[in-house]
Amino acid sequence: MGRPPCCDKTNVKRGLWTPEEDAKILAYVANHGIGNWTLVPKIAGLNRCGKSCRLRWxxxxxxxxxxxxxxxxxxxxxxxxxxxxxxxxxxxxxxLPGRTDNDVKNYWNTKLRKKLMKMGIDPVTHKPVSQVLSDLGSISSLTTITTQNQMNFVNNNTILEHPKEEQVQYHHQFTNQESFQQQYVLNEVASSTSSSCSSSLTRLSSPISYSCKTSQAQINPNFDWSEFLHNDEPFMWSEIQQIQQCDIQRVMSSLNLSGLMQNEGEISNNNSNNYNGNGSDKQGGSSEGFDAVACVASKEYEMNKQCEGNSFSGNEFVDGILDKDSEIRATFPEFLDASFDY
DNA sequence: AATATCCGCAACCGCTCCGAC
DNA sequence: CGTCGGAGCGGTTGCGGATAT
Structure with missing residues (x-):
């Protein structure tokens, strides 16, 4: 038997939020802080599900x-x-300071995933589709995956739309990587034992050493994904350059994204100054009173944030990866010798 | 100008996790 | 130890604006 609904869904308002409703949420947060969302609709005078209120905030x-x-x-x-x-x-x-999981997810689904697919890169494994299919082909002898399915996959993912020269270039890059096949096998193993991305264990075999035409970045041999993810500090651009400079250049140059590798400093985090409580143009409408409430809520929120301890920081997830790390090291020691590169 | 289609984003849904009791 | 309920997460849906026909 499932859990009962958190609220009477037939009697709560759904859909887009009005500026007045937003103002009520902001006023509530300013007065009571965040938390206990199930009580928010009642106290704030909203005909909304508490969960919906939390999400809106x-x-x-x-x-x-x-x-x-x-x-x-x-x-x-x-x-x-x-x-x-x-x-x-x-x-x-x-x-990503100032970004929500929903923002990132939407951005991935609407922009980045499509770009990668158009480039002929599998957005799940971040490998060229041709390589994935090649590996899939070798695996398919053990499975029921048919050649026709693979062809459908190719066509559906528009790999053929990508300039052939670039496909060849990517293919060349990856096939030149001696241990790529080994890594792919390892990733397959990882994906079969973990719900996370297939490449989640790439840190095991650091240093990362993607083959790259434009440069051979010096990857910090001490870099550790678990350390990176445990850290709650805002992202430092210099970190990522150390991590995967080659990889980034390879992908981003093909994505035609400008201005890369230029900003060595920390990503600006002056978000509260930029905040506009009016809502998006879709939702439109506002009032001076609303802006005032937003301003007060902003200050209250900052104060509350300072009082908060460290909440979930991804430690559980990272610990899980580390557990799998140990598990796979024990199971497949031949894949994890010192010379193994990503 | 009217209609169809595409696209981005806000919001919802269902599930898991985790702490309180 | 089991149950309950709040909080959070990832996947999906649907609305509305933008663009194409």
Whole structure:
């Protein structure tokens, strides 16, 4: 028997929020702080589900949120983290100040995933589709996957639309990587034992050493994904350059994203200054009173944040990866010798 | 100008996790 | 130890604006 609904869904309002409703949420947070969302509708005078209120606050009203478009640096970070940990949007969002998991997820689904697919790169494994299919082909002798299915996959993912020269270039890059096949096998093993992205264990065999035409970055041999993800500090651009400079250049140059590798500093985090409580143009409408409430809520929120201890920081997830790390090391020691490169 | 289609994003849904009791 | 309920997460849906025909 399932859990009873959190509220009477037949009697609560759903759909887009009005500025007046937003103002009530902001006023509530200003007076009571965040938490106990099931009581929010009653106290704030809203005919909404508490869960819906929490979501509205988390994804839209929080004063520290950015409402402008993603920067190339943010795109890079999303790509890199997705390659490393998969669709753990909340973890990725923690590395992007002012962005929510919903923002990152939407951005991935609407922009980045399509770009990768158009480039002929599998957005799940971040490998060229041709390589994935090749590996799939070798595996298919043990499975029921048919050649026709593979061809459908190719056609559906528009790999053929990508300039042939670039496909060849990618193919060349990856096939030149001596241990790529080994890594792919390892990733398959990892994906079969973990719910996260198939490449979530790439840190095991650091240093990362993607083959790359443009440069051979010096990857910090001490870099550790678990350390990176345990850290709750805002993302430092220099970190990611150390992590996967080659990889980033390879992908981003093909995505035609400008201004990369230029900003060595920390991503700006002046979000609260940019906050506009009016809502998006879709939702429109506002009032001076509403702005005032938003301002007060913003200050209250900042104060509350300072009082909060460290909440979930991804430690559980990272610990899980480390557990799998040990497990797979024990099971497949031949794949994990010192010379193994990604 | 009218209609169809595409696209981005806000919001919802269902599930898991975790702490309190 | 089991149950309950709040909180959070990832996947999906649907609305509304933008663009194509």
């Amino acid at each position: 988390t994804n839209y009203l929080r004063p520290d949120l950015k409402h402008d478009s993603f920067t190339p640096q943010e795109e890079e970070l999303i790509l890199t983290l997705h390659a490393a940990i998969g669709s753990r949007w909340s973890l990725i969002a923690k590395r």
